[in-house]
Amino acid sequence: MASEDGQDNDEILLHLYMHDYFIKNNMHETAASLRREASVPDNSVQIDQPQGILKEWWSTCSDIILKEYSEGETYAQMSDHMMQTEENQNTDDMLQQQQVICDQSLGFFTKDSKFHVSGKCHTDLHHKSFFFGEGRSLNCSTEEVLCCDFSSDGKLLAIAGREEKVLFWNTEDHNKFVTGESHSLPISDVRFKPNSTMVATSSYDKTVQIWDSAEAGKSPLKLQGHGDHVLSLDFHPRRMNLLCSSDRNNEIEIMRLDSGISTKILGLISLRFEPRNGKLLATSSGNVVNVFGVQTYKLYAVFKEHDKEVQSICWDPDGKHIISISEDSARLWSVSERKSLHELSSTGNIFQCCTFHPWNWKFWIIGGYRSFELWNPFESNKTLTIDAHKELVSSLATSIEPEMVASTSYDKSVKLWASP
Known part of the structure; x- marks a missing residue:
């Protein structure tokens, strides 16, 4: 379902979670940039996680992402693999959400850090590294x-x-x-x-x-x-x-x-x-x-x-x-x-x-x-x-x-x- 401005509700929710995560981890400039560029709503989301709910999501899928990149897969191949894994494994709803969010969050662009892969896979992403933060x-x-x-x-x-x-x-x-x-x-x-x-x-x-x-x-x-x-x-x-x-x-x-x-x-x-x-x-x-x-x-x-x-x-x-x-x-x-x-x-x-x-x-x-x-x-x-x-x-x-x-x-x- 889409919102009145054409944004998908899942995308809006992702942006709200990301904004909450950046604020709770003192990434205020990144949070402000996200709010401007993604038109994040002013209404806050009540999330009972001191470091933001994305802390758990990113921790769960970071090993998966690193492994796939090191094997030289493209972003599309990695996305397909993660979705297939989600369908085949008997996981609970939270784990399924974690993989979807992990996949989506790779597309978040910022100007603060540059992240890319050396080797046969020459993917070059302007991506806020989930390995170190800012x-x-x-x-x-x-x-x-x-x-x-x-x-x-x-x-x-x-x-x-x-x-x-x-x-x-x-x-x-x-x-x-x-x-x-x-x-x-x-x-x-x-x-x-x-x-x-x-x-x-x-x-x-x-x-x-x-x-x-x-x-x-x-x-x-x-x-x-x-x-x-x-x-x-x-x-x-x-x-x-x-x-x-x-x-x-x-x-x-x-x-x-x-x-x-x-x-x-x-x-x-x-x-x-x-x-x-x-x-x-x-x-x-x-x-x-x-x-x-x-x-x-x-x-x-x-x-x-x-x-x-x-x-x-x-x-x-x-x-x-x-x-x-x-x-x-x-x-x-x-x-x-x-x-x-x-x-x-x-x-x-x-x-x-x-x-x-x-x-x-x-x-x-x-x-x-x-x-x-x-x-x-x-x-x-x-x-x-x-x-x-x-x-x-x-x-x-x-x-x-x-x-x-x-x-x-x-x-x-x-x-x-x-x-x-």
Whole structure:
């Protein structure tokens, strides 16, 4: 049945639900644009869902949509498949509505984000990504931002780079504050101590500094001992007074903050602890990824298949896989099998950094030139591309709870990408 202005009632209902969802998720500009362009009625819809009813619909069908796109289906083929699935399965009325709405909502166009599929399927959609929602620009730096990290509870985001100070952004009330003192040269890496307000920073000034975000004006603890630019650092996930840092001389320093004792070993530039129990430490130097036993310092695995220098490494939250990024490729490694499982070519893009998807861990987010590549290595070598910044994405960080991704860029911007 059509309304007086010729709109189908189902379409009107969809627009009302979408408008309600955008409002409840603080996408007010998008909501206003939808109201203007789709002539959304002024009368509100009473929906007892704090984040909007589309939260449940999109969550249910996102895996279906991703799978179909990765297999190279066109939009029409995907629509037919979803409708056929709906007819054949014995589902309740809500699930049937979810698939119909999912199918319809793919046609919603906005100017805020560009979403397209790389690979054999060259579909190009101006589509508000249901993977991240809107990217919130923090506009908090006048210099290039090189690194970021979330606190364990996701309430704080630490941001650093060429300004030589650490800026903290409260993700709940959106307040920001900066450390009183600074490094003397740019900050290369920043990491929160697990379940703490403290962060560690590494810098080109050859030092590591420990800051407390709860007392940002207080002087940091300065650790000296490296002979060259300190490039990367990380806290142990369980032995939280254990901090590792590595420098340009391929030297790693393992520091025990409670006792002041440190140990040095050779051969590393970037590093990350295995996230579950910290028994392994993944490192990179040149085009090689090494995995060491933390207690023994013995080499556990060596991955040598990159052609160019490794820029970034990241564990999945289960500690089973490592993804490593070089300028021209991404590789997924099985730690237990000690081998490469999948490779993704950058195909003209410039890969720089990576992180895991906050609510779907089989997907990886790869930062490149102006965009993200969303990749499920177990499905195919096709990616979903989301426009993100105006320059190269310099770093990525994930918060599992609440579900967020932070991105920084050489365009001096920082963005938060929240779950729908």
